[in-house]
Amino acid sequence: MRAFLIESYGPPCGHEIHDLPDPVAGAGEVVIEVEAIGLNYPDALMVQGKYQKRPETPFVPGRDCAGRVLAVGGDVREFKAGDTVVAQVFKGAFAERVVAPLERVFHRPEEVSAADAAGAITVFNTAYVATVMRAGVAAGDRVVVTGASGGVGSAATQLAKVRGADVVAIVSNQQKAELARQNGADHVIVPGDSSEDGLKRMFKEDVCGLWPDGEGADVVIETVGDPMFTAGLRGLRFGGRMVVVGFAAGVIPAAKTNYLLYNNLGVVGAPLDIQFEKARSQIREGAQWWLQLLAEGRVRANVSRTLPLESLMQGLQDLLDRKSIAKTVVTLDGPGD
Template identity: 40%
Template sequence: MRALLSEAPGGPETLKLTDLPDPVAGSGQLLVAVKACAINYPDVLIIEDKYQFKPPRPFAPGGEIAGVVEAVGEGVSGWAPGDRVIAMLGHGGMAEKVLVGAATALRLPEGRSFADGTALILTYATTIHALLDRGKLKQGETLLVLGAAGGVGLAAVELGKAYGARVIAAASSEEKAEAARAAGADAAIVYPRGPFDKDGAKALSQQFKDAVGPGGADLVYDPVGGDYTEAAVRALAWEGRLLVIGFPAGIPKLPLNLTLLKSCDVRGVFWGAFAARDPRANAAHIQTLFRLWDEGRIAPKVSRTWPLEQGADAIAYMAARQAVGKLVVTID
């Protein structure tokens, strides 16, 4: 089989397409022929050794796949060759075949494409956990979504509306703002590219305040970081909550006096750890996501695809913060 491997720390240009022996399903495992692998921001970080987890090399990036079961290992029940599957791997997905723990695999509903299947779990499961468990979102509250046209950003717009919030989307271009409006945002603004000097930071904060209105934002969903975080905190309502999702613009340094003045909370969101610590609650969220998908209240958006041999280009595109919705590598 072919796999796109990271053999040493570096950017996407260091990845190498390599031939490897086919894996063999062991006890409790499924051998899956990968048809699609989603690209997420952790794929940018993991190949540079900047992610929380550092797999032993060589490894393939790609933590979210959809495909077809080729074989089942000893002790596996409920799965058979030919079944369509979605799986979260952490890494390893940019390969023609992968091993998946049968206990964690999910069925890809009939009528859904493999590409759409890869676009659902990580972004939407992260976001439903963020909004409901960490953010305690209530109907009628104002939700400000930064990076609103990325995978998790669009998920936050859709799920925010599904749970009755007034959603204000913020993105870095008019094209991205329009994508957020199409996903259901009540309003969308275009913010400038950072980093910002003192006057620029003040102007950004005022832009957020004007967008959310005089009452402030009850909840901020922040998958961007950098200078955008402090500006968003300044736009929070009394006892508002900031959800920390990620840092493509850099890890922010937040003046803690702001949290005192607004009596607000900064709440971290680590979906992977939540799923491992409370698999029952995570499974319930995923069933809710499948229901919302069936009802048409969420709709994963795949904006671009690349073949496996161009998978490095997909990661570079993500690193450049150009993505609208999800980016997917397809494998024939």
């Protein structure tokens, strides 16, 4: 099978396709014939050795794929050859065939295309962890989403809307504002000044000013990192929760705990990967929920670009260069763009 192999860490475009042996399903595993691969920001970090976990080289990277089951381990009863599935593995998805542990494979409704499912799985699972498991967003909550035109931000906007929240999207330009509106955001703000002081002003005046009491939001889903995180604390009201999802701007923030104390605020992390060990049934329940929403057309995967396998690494470079809007997916049966 063809697969990208990381022989030594480096920029995306330095990595090449190799011919590798087909994977075999062991106990508790499923082999998938891949039809589509989703690209994510963490993939771009992992091929450079900048992700928090660094697999030993050589390895096949990639986390999101969708297709059909080709074979299952002898003890597997939940899936059979031919089933339509989507999977989120830790590594190995940038290939024509993928072996995945059972807990990371999900049945894909026939109405959901492989491209949509592969484009959705990491971002919707992450958005589910952030909005439902960690923030407990409920009807009527005021929810701010930063980096709202990105993959996780788009999914979080949509899931918060389905839960009945009043959603504020923070995006960096008007083109991205349009996407946030299509995702159902009730309010969209493009910061005029991206310095820490400018963003603090934006949260205090523009975000808090959206509601008649001027008090601010119940939840900030934060995907960007500093200075957005520090400024975002100013947009929370009494009892508000800041949910840390990621650091797309590259700067890991440090919270001033006196500010949290005086203002009765909470800061919680929303990691996805560890949930496959610690909260397996909840993640399965969440994936079934958003896959059904996709099947019913109540949320969208926002796949804006499809590429052939040969262009996968260029797709990752575009993510790093902030040239991407919405989701890029690699398809293995079509010509791509």
